[in-house]
Amino acid sequence: MSTRTTGTTRRVAVAAAATLALSLGVTACGSDSGKSAGATASDAANAATSNAAATGSGVPKASGAITVFAAASLKESFTELGKRFETANPGSKVTFNFGGSSSLATSINSGAPADVFAAASPATMKTVSDAGGASGQPATFVKNTLTIAVPKGNPRHVAGLKDLTASGVKVALCAKEVPCGAAAQTALKAAGLDLTPVTLEQDVKGALTKVELGEVDASLVYRTDVQADAAKIDGVDFPEAAKAVNDYPITALAKAPNKDGAAAFVAYVQSPEATQVLTAAGFQAP
Structure with a gap:
């Protein structure tokens, strides 16, 4: 009787241990799964933060060639901004085409490859927007007199x-x-x-x-x-x-070869750092 009881007790103990082990295994599995999901979310967040590393607050990083068509009056200030942008974005190269806004708009509408257009008047920008050349709504970034x-x-x-x-x-x-x-x-x-x-x-x-x-x-x-x-x-x-105050609008172009670079440069031009450079050059903040 005592022997049977001992055997039974042992069998119950083994079963209980197995159940406990299984339970712990499931718990551990769930815990690891939660950790894995948390790590994945954290990694994604870190990656997003890394990708949003800025040349100015909230301005994403960029790489590759970025071609900017800009009004002639922006030559000095945009040349400076281009250098700063490249320094903050290793691997990027900003090339400018400065000229009369109307002739630049004509070139863009004729298919000239460009990523960004900065015009010296909304009327000129409208000729590009009306032709479907602008990516989104152009934004006024400075004024000039x-x-x-x-x-x-x-x-x-x-x-x-x-x-x-x-x-x-x-x-x-x-x-x-x-x-x-x-x-x-x-x-x-x-x-x-x-x-x-x-x-x-x-x-x-x-x-x-x-x-x-x-x-x-x-x-x-x-x-x-x-x-x-x-x-x-x-x-x-x-x-x-x-x-006769002129608003200066800027936009990424719909057919930009470097869409990410275009968006990053447009965002940078509207950043506090860029605004400081532009106002120091005599432009007015919008």
Whole structure:
């Protein structure tokens, strides 16, 4: 009797141990599974954080070639931003095509390969958006105003727009279809003036160069261009400029060869770091 009881007890103990082991195994399995799922989520989060490492707060990293079509007036500031972007994104290479916004828009609509477009006016950007070339809604990242560029020392003593209409004063303007030309016409209309320029240029740098070379006495250009060329040019502010402020929109392009790079550069241009560079160059924050 005692022997049978002992055998039975042993069998029960073994079964209980097996049940306990099985239970612990299941628990351990569930625990490992939870750890594995947690690790996977953590790894994904870390990967996302790593991929969102920024050149500016919240700006994702990028690599590869990024081609940016940008208004001529952005040349100095965007060149600086391009260098900073490349430093923060090893393996990336930003190439710029600067020119008149209207001609750049025409090139994009004709199929020129580009990742980003930064224009000097919403009207010019609209020609690209209307053709389906913009990826998403373009965003205004800065504003710019006009000023009168004159040679150092202002030999013609230009004090305002009216002085540009004086006999013998030679003036360069941007062509009307170019944003700086459209802005100039708006300012002249606000002043009630009719001005016949001696030359019409296809971008703002062309109008500025005419003053540098002494081929004209003055030109209507952006404040940022005069600031960038302060060693050779003086600027004369005029009140009507407030009637002709240009918004500058930027967008990644729908057919961008480097979509991730395009999105990253557009985000960077809107970052606090980039805004600081742009405002230091004379642009206004949007």
